[in-house]
Every structure is written in C-alpha cells, then in structure tokens.
Amino acid sequence: MLAAAVAWPALAQAAELVMFARTGCPWCERWDHEVGALYPKTETAKLLPLRRVNIDARAPQGMILATPVLFTPTFVVVDGGREVGRITGYINDDAFWGLLDQLVAKLRATRPAGAKLTPS
Numbered sequence: 035m036l037a038a039a040v041a042w043p044a045l046a047q048a049a050e051l052v053m054f055a056r057t058g059c060p061w062c063e064r065w066d067h068e069v070g071a072l073y074p075k076t077e078t079a080k081l082l083p084l085r086r087v088n089i090d091a092r093a094p095q096g097m098i099l100a101t102p103v104l105f106t107p108t109f110v111v112v113d114g115g116r117e118v119g120r121i122t123g124y125i126n127d128d129a130f131w132g133l134l135d136q137l138v139a140k141l142r143a144t145r146p147a148g149a150k151l152t153p154s
Contacts, residue, residue, distance in 0.1 A: 049113040049141060051082040051134075052097070054089045056106040065107055065124045069131075078134060082111060082141075111137045118144060 055062040073079050087094055089106050098116045109121040109130075119137045124130060 049082055049111070049118075051079075051084050052094070052110045052112055053084060053086045054103045054106060054108040054110065055086055056089050059106040061124045062107045065130070068127045078138060081138065109134070111141055113141055113144065 053062075053065075073084055089103055089108075093099075093103075096115050097112055099110065100117045100120075103110070103120075105122055107124050111118040111120070111134075118141045121130065121133045121137070
C-alpha cells in the first residue's frame with residue numbers, strides 16, 4: 035500500500051488508458067473477451083498501459099477528468115494526470131481500435147514540439 039502511495043505521483047505523470055468498468059457490465063465483459071487479452075501485447079499498450087478502475091469505487095486521486103464518467107465501459111486517455119480524450123461505451127473491436135488510434139494521434143498532438151511519446 036505504501037509503495038503504491040509513493041509511486042502514484044510518478045504514475046500520474048505517465049500517459050495511460052484508464053478503463054472505467056463495473057462488475058457485471060456485459061459490454062465490459064465483451065471488451066475483455068474481444069480486446070482485453072490482446073491489448074497488453076500491442077504497441078499501443080506500450081504507449082498507454084491499461085489501468086482498470088471500478089466506477090462504483092471512489093474516483094482516482096490526481097486525475098482531472100473533463101466530465102464525470104457515467105457509463106461503462108468508458109476508456110479515458112490520461113496524460114500527466116489530465117484527460118486527453120475518451121471512448122464512451124464499446125461496440126466492437128474495430129470501432130474501439132479506430133477510436134483509440136484517434137486518441138493516440140490527439141495525445142501526440144498535445145505534446146510540446148520536439149517531445150516524443152515513447153513506450154514506457
């Protein structure tokens with residue numbers, strides 16, 4: 035527990051994909067089945083490691099969201115503790131990857147000139 039508390043400031047500065055989910059959510063389960071096992075093996079996961087958050091638990095500290103998360107699943111790209119963009123809901127893997135590619139492009143565009151988004 036203490037290690038997590040000490041590591042949080044460093045983690046908050048890294049870019050990540052935060053999945054807000056709820057136990058029993060059928061669309062979350064579908065995402066897990068269609069994308070979840072593959073995601074950690076992708077280049078995108080190296081840029082945006084996945085962190086799961088239970089929507090019914092207290093919101094993560096140190097994360098600034100544009101609006102509250104109301105639906106599951108919701109995928110939020112966070113960089114430096116701030117929301118870059120989000121995908122609300124899950125339809126299928128093609129739609130998810132296409133929308134996530136758009137968010138990665140947006141993340142790269144928000145970086146200062148000369149700064150690179152590199153895998154962690």
